[in-house]
Amino acid sequence: MLISGEKESVTLQTLSLAELRQKIRVNAYTGSTSGLAPGYLQANLVMLPADWANDFLLFCQKNPVACPLIGVTEPGSPFLAEIGADIDISRDVPEYHVFYNGQFETSVSDLSEHWRDDLVIFVLGCSFSFEEALIQSGLTVRNIEQGRNVSMYDTQIACQPAGRFSGNMVVSMRPFTPKDAIRAIQITSRYPKAHGAPVHFGDPTAIGIRDINTPNYGEAVDIFDGEVPVFWACGVTPQNVIRQSKPPICITHAPGKMLITDLLNNALSVL
Missing domain, CATH: 3.40.1640.10 (PSTPO5379-like)
Structure with missing residues (x-):
């Protein structure tokens, strides 16, 4: 239903x-x-x-x-x-x-x-732009499957500063089995204008995420046994940078x- x-x-x-x-x-x-x-x-x-x-x-x-x-x-x-x-x-x-x-x-x-x-x-x-390609390849995109906004997190990955702008990257997360994660990496690498390949997968704490079940933005999705979280750079990054750079x-x-x-x-x- x-x-x-x-x-x-x-x-x-x-x-x-x-x-x-x-x-x-x-x-x-x-x-x-x-x-x-x-x-x-x-x-x-x-x-x-x-x-x-x-x-x-x-x-x-x-x-x-x-x-x-x-x-x-x-x-x-x-x-x-x-x-x-x-x-x-x-x-x-x-x-x-x-x-x-x-x-x-x-x-x-x-x-x-x-x-x-x-x-x-x-x-x-x-990254929403490559979700269709993932689905067409037979992969399940959990946030779409569960009808939720994608999970997004602040990280400790520093962006390259430029002029008055500096700050850390925000990432979006989609869980996959290791086998499907490899396929997802291959597919999304073809879409550099949609953030391209993931920036990290596996242990969230390695990039400064303390609680994978509590996103900073969006909604949490289920991560099933045998799956790993896969993280892509996210277009919410500028919002994080804006808080630090303080334009009027x-x-x-x-x-x-x-x-x-x-x-x-x-x-x-x-x-």
Whole structure:
């Protein structure tokens, strides 16, 4: 029997990309985008004042695994034609997080009250984009199977500092048997714009995670006997860095709630 959350997910998966985006735009859907819009690239977002943009661009260039850059907007524009002609980045995400001076202020479903004409939007790749490839290869993605947001954790893995930005990596986790973990590594290595291969697997404490059952973001998933946790770099990393770097304002997606683009995952894969 499907629980209500699973029923909603099944219903959403039958919608066209345009129909799904419209539901998000009018706030009729505000949940996780994991498992939705199969085949299409999902993206993390970071919005910063123009005078902080060059430093963050350099940070992305120095940390391409955690921050795989897809595109950058002009200051004050919520549009980026390269990812979709009908996408309004200020409205087409289920939930946004707003930070002032590095401190989380509020979550909102659109940016009508927080938009500024000097904001530059960075569109970054997301691991949700390779989940479809894992499933097509016969692997079970536990967060999708259980209808939960992916588990995400703060770590002690230091990013390369750039300008005013520095901090540690955030990772997402999906459990697999050792045999399936090897296959998952092979598959995700083909998607460098979606964080690529895992950065760690096995003992969580080796990267500073004290309790695998208590994620810092998202929801916990079951890890069965014989499985190992596998960790990928995560697009929530900039949110961790923002807390340390303290820009006057920064707007991001809420963890697990991505911008769904018109780009095809396979167009960005490396054979």
